[in-house]
Amino acid sequence: MVTVREKLEAFGLKKVLDYLLDGNPQENVPKAVSWLRKLDKDGMYESAYNIVEKAMTDPSNNWNKFMTDAYTNIDSGVRHKMFENLIVNSAIIGIQRKNKMEEKYDCNIPWAILMDPTSACNLHCTGCWAAEYGNKLNLTYEQMDDVVRQGKELGTFMYIFSGGEPLVRKDDIIKLCEAHPDCEFLAFTNATLIDNKFADDMLRVKNFVPAISIEGYEEQTDFRRGKGTYQNVIRAMKILRDKKLPFGASLCYTSKNAETIGSDEYFDFLINQGCKFAWIFTYMPVGIDAVPELMATAEQRKFMYNQIRKFRKTKPIFTMDFWNDGEYVNGCIAGGRCYLHINANGDIEPCAFIHYADSNIKDKTLLEAYQSPMFMQYRRNQPFNSDMLRPCPLLDNPPRLAQMVKKAGAYSTDLTHPEDVDSLCNKCVDAAKGWAPVAKKLWDNCEGLDHSKKKQAAEKEHKEKIRVKVGKAE
Numbered sequence: 001m002v003t004v005r006e007k008l009e010a011f012g013l014k015k016v017l018d019y020l021l022d023g024n025p026q027e028n029v030p031k032a033v034s035w036l037r038k039l040d041k042d043g044m045y046e047s048a049y050n051i052v053e054k055a056m057t058d059p060s061n062n063w064n065k066f067m068t069d070a071y072t073n074i075d076s077g078v079r080h081k082m083f084e085n086l087i088v089n090s091a092i093i094g095i096q097r098k099n100k101m102e103e104k105y106d107c108n109i110p111w112a113i114l115m116d117p118t119s120a121c122n123l124h125c126t127g128c129w130a131a132e133y134g135n136k137l138n139l140t141y142e143q144m145d146d147v148v149r150q151g152k153e154l155g156t157f158m159y160i161f162s163g164g165e166p167l168v169r170k171d172d173i174i175k176l177c178e179a180h181p182d183c184e185f186l187a188f189t190n191a192t193l194i195d196n197k198f199a200d201d202m203l204r205v206k207n208f209v210p211a212i213s214i215e216g217y218e219e220q221t222d223f224r225r226g227k228g229t230y231q232n233v234i235r236a237m238k239i240l241r242d243k244k245l246p247f248g249a250s251l252c253y254t255s256k257n258a259e260t261i262g263s264d265e266y267f268d269f270l271i272n273q274g275c276k277f278a279w280i281f282t283y284m285p286v287g288i289d290a291v292p293e294l295m296a297t298a299e300q301r302k303f304m305y306n307q308i309r310k311f312r313k314t315k316p317i318f319t320m321d322f323w324n325d326g327e328y329v330n331g332c333i334a335g336g337r338c339y340l341h342i343n344a345n346g347d348i349e350p351c352a353f354i355h356y357a358d359s360n361i362k363d364k365t366l367l368e369a370y371q372s373p374m375f376m377q378y379r380r381n382q383p384f385n386s387d388m389l390r391p392c393p394l395l396d397n398p399p400r401l402a403q404m405v406k407k408a409g410a411y412s413t414d415l416t417h418p419e420d421v422d423s424l425c426n427k428c429v430d431a432a433k434g435w436a437p438v439a440k441k442l443w444d445n446c447e448g449l450d451h452s453k454k455k456q457a458a459e460k461e462h463k464e465k466i467r468v469k470v471g472k473a474e
Helices: 004-020 025-039 046-055 062-073 076-105 129-133 141-154 166-179 196-205 218-225 229-242 264-273 298-314 366-370 373-381 398-408 421-426 429-444 449-469
Strands: 112-115 158-161 184-189 208-213 248-253 277-282 318-321 339-342
Touching (some): 025 046, 025 062, 062 298, 076 141, 076 184, 076 196, 141 158, 141 366, 158 166, 166 184, 166 196, 166 208, 196 229, 208 229, 218 229, 229 264, 264 298, 277 298, 298 318, 298 429, 373 398
Parallel strands (some): 112 158, 112 339, 158 184, 184 208, 208 248, 248 277, 277 318
């Protein structure tokens, strides 16, 4: 339920955004930031405000170029809706509500929910973890709608689709966008099903953004995804670019393509294609058909760490590294701390790469799932390492995942070939050992070390205060 305060804040900010998000970004963006500061009573985004204000005074700054591009090459209506949903609804109203619910129930409440409309896919990518679910599972429209309705009550206004190929269900996805105009929707997609009709639907609803999976140039992409996939991706990008629709790239680096994906030339290529953001993942050996040989080496992971930080200073594209950005988000973001995953069978998993659960949307509410043993194991054990560059309980600290799954009594969500958690963790032991000394050197010398340690201590203190408040302190 939206409170009176939330309604007033949302109304006021929407009016401000309507006025400020047109015209000259160099002049209007700083004004918008000034208003955002007033509404951000807790100063949660102070560092972000400082970065934006500084950038907009320097025409050569890559973030200045990024904002200018957003004004020039994104449809005005889409831009307004995206700012409204991401800033007003999610980052301000949603975070405030999420924090209240966490304090009330002593459990993690996610900023975003990742869910699979279907396990079906029109491609058969080498080493794809999603394949283990089979290709016949589907969430009904009513189930997905219920997830969104429950999520909003708890403070979640960001929803991400994966699969399978989520656009197999694109009619239902557009229907969800229409039903929940106050939410922002994103999908990890192979882009082969994006056509002019669907792009026109996106332009109409204004709150859907694709993150297109592309794994390098034609040779690398077609190697994993099948011949002709790359050309279909380029075709889809052109359709979106011509209609001024924002989209990004979902990049999975492996032992075979890390040097390509992390190159200056490749990121320049993405920018020229119209990509506004890039989400970076590393290959995980999840599932019976996984190919451990595709796991990136420690040196390749270090290479990506350094390249992404360089790109943020030099290239007008927003980048986020799912593993190597632990210093900014206090380690692992899964288990509902920032996000979780609901598969096409309804199993509520702590992470898209952790296929174990003790809850299902068919028999539990979201809040009940967040309070379940599996999710409370995550909450009690995060962060999984004092080195924020070793955030993952599987890839970086494999014994931790096995311990949590066993203690929670969680089951494998692979309906075809259930994978023993010890077997899964064993596939990551060598990678974890190889990365540990490399990560330590990076962590000990990273720019945000002191700030990250302070944030970590503050979060720990905050969680303990909540436990005392609800009578669960140890």
